[in-house]
Amino acid sequence: MKIKFIGGAGTVTGSKTLIESNGIRILIDCGQFQGVKTLRELNWELLPVLPSTIDFVLLTHGHLDHCGWLPRLVNQGFKGKIYCTSPTKDIAKLILLDSAKIQEEEANKANKEHYSKHEIAEPLYTVLQAEKVLPHFRVIKPNEQIVLDPEITAVFSNSGHIIGACSIELCLENKILVFSGDIGRDNDVLMYPPTKPVRGDYIFLESTYGDRLHPQTDVKEELEKYINNTVNNGGTIIIPSFAVERAQSVMYLLWQLKVEGRIPEIPYVIDTPMGISALEIFANNQKWHKLPEQEYVAMCAMFTLISDYSETIETIYNKQPKVIIAASGMITGGRVLSYLERYIGMPETTVIIIGYQAEGTRGRKLLEGASDIKIYGKQYEVKANINEIEGLSAHGDQNDLLNWLSQLQNKPSKVFLVHGENEALKVLSEKINEKYHFECIIPLMGQEFDL
Template sequence: MKITCIGGVGTVTGSKTLVESNGIRILIDCGQFQGLKSLRELNWEPLPILPSTIDFVLLTHGHLDHCGWLPRLVNQGFEGKIYCTSPTKDVAKLILLDSAKIQEEDARIANEGKFSKHEIAEPLYTVAQAEKVFPHFRVINPNESVVLDAEIEAVFTNAGHILGACTIELRLENRIVVFSGDIGRDNDVLMFPPTKPKKADYIFLESTYGNRLHPAIDPKVELEMYINNTVRSGGTVIIPSFAVERSQSIMYLLWRLKEENKIPNIPYIIDTPMGISMLELFTNNRKWHRLHQDEFTAMCKMFTLNSDYQETIDTIYNKQPKIVIAASGMVTGGRVLSYLERYIGLPETTIIIIGYQGEGTRGRKLLEGATDIKIHGRYYQVKAKVVEIESLSAHGDQKDLINWLSDLEEAPKKVFLVHGENEPADELRIKIQEKYGFECIVPLMGQEFEL
């Protein structure tokens, strides 16, 4: 068996791991690179093998950094099946269509503004190309074995994190290889705790927060403080948010605060069409989350849902203090950019960062204290207050990741630490070796392993 780390190593994006066994090729995730320009440029590079020679894609979940390269894969000749859970299929469809629309729009703006280095800016893929992915999806149920080949089976188990997210257990050549996907938190606001593996010969474990512990402070307390301070100064709160799961978590916490009369009666706005579509998925997939339907209904009534872009414009030019939740979570695109163009230069504005910010993204630059930010080819001074609520991340922290390994009946032969920048991955490596004595490896991009 040969495993090649094509993406998602040394970085938190672009997840792609190729498994080759007895003439069968399986790609675990097919994600898009985000953040640094050097990483984004990898999205335009071909895979080291022909997509037409890949038999199956197994998706851990529907986030862009795990499924966002599928349109390129299909466009370049992939004809196989894409296995995932039902919620992941629905989430991936939303993510891919939204990504394609944003890329088409960004290309249009770049061409009209003539700020692209290319003579004609082109999207990474179009909406039409994204739609060609959908016939390849095959839905599987968690905890049920899927036979991929005569001697290859896969089992998907709950990973928490977002709706439909799973860890993948691959059984082949009399061995068990476990791919964690993104591991959720043991005490997430909406998601159930991840299922721990019992047996594994080899483990590919994410390490996004391998060097960090989430603060013990209640995120509701932080939200209450930031909102009330901003409203008292006459400002607007902008929360760049991942449309999938994080937006709904924030909605839930804000609803709870409002029910407790701890935050003011001002407009609360969801301005992410994909986030609005996700609300229906929460209704249709109740077994995947903790939220009761009556709570969900009451929560939704509190918010104004902006679907049409004219509603966005009207909200932007409304000077009344307000709370706006808008995609994207890493401030890489989407409607949040339109709000920042208007509000980032106002000192009474507060921008609340609530999720992981990839290296090189606008969100990371804001957290690192950037004094100006480039949006649509123009620089804007950052005068708004930028704060972070770390305890709202959908990723497990170092403690959660180490605990996820605690039910293994025997020591795995090796643990490969992926989906993390080098420093967090290496610190997690040290912690795992200290606690369990497992041999840990931090792979390099493109590195191959014979197992």
């Protein structure tokens, strides 16, 4: 059996792990690289194996960095099945179609305004190519064994990260491989705690927050403070958010604050068509989250839901103080850019960063104190207040990751640490060794191992 790390090694994006066993090829996740240019350029490269020779893709969840390369895979000849949970299928469909639309729009804009370095800017994939992924999906139920081959089975179990997200236990060649996917928090606002593995010969563990702990602060109190201070100064609050789960978590917290009379009567706007569609996924998958139906209905009624871009323009030029939740979460694309073009140069504006910001993204640059940022080929001076609420991350912190390993009844042969930046990988490796005495390996991109 061979394992090859094609993505998500030494970085938090582009997750792809290839398993080869007795002529069968399985890809765990098929994510898109985001962030710095050197990573984004990897999206245009061919895989080290022909997509037509891959039999199955097992998808842990529907975020772009885990599913966003599927249109390229299918376009290059993949004809196999993509297994995932029902919410993951719905989310992946939303995210892939939205991503393709954004890429087509940005390529057209770059060609029209001539700011691309290429003679003709092209999208990584088109909406039509994204649509061709959908017939390959096969929905599975969590905690039920799936037979991929007479000697290969898989079981998906809740990982708590976003709705439908799972870890995957793969049994083959008398060995158990456990792929964590992204691990959620044990005390998340909306998601149930992750299911912990009880056995595993080889563990593949994400390490996004491997070097840090989430602060034990009151998230609602922080939101209340930033909103009231900004409104008192006549400003607008912009919350760049991942459209799935984080947007809904923020909505829920804002709804609670409003019910408690702690934030003012101003417009609260959700401007992400994908986030609005994700609300329907929450409504249709009650067993996957903690939000009671009556609270869900009341929460949605508090917000103005914007789908049409003409309403976006109208909202942007409305001078009234307001709270805007718009995608994307790392400010890499989407409608949040239109708001920032208008508001990032105003000192009364507050931008609240609420999730992990990968290296090279606009969100990371803002957190690091950038004096200006580039949007659609133009530089904009940053005068807005940039605040971070770490307590809203959908990723488990170091303690959550260590705790996820706590129920193992056997000592794994190796723990491969993936989906993390260098310092996070190094620190988590030391902590696991110190606490459990497990051997940890930090694979390099493209590295292959015989198991």
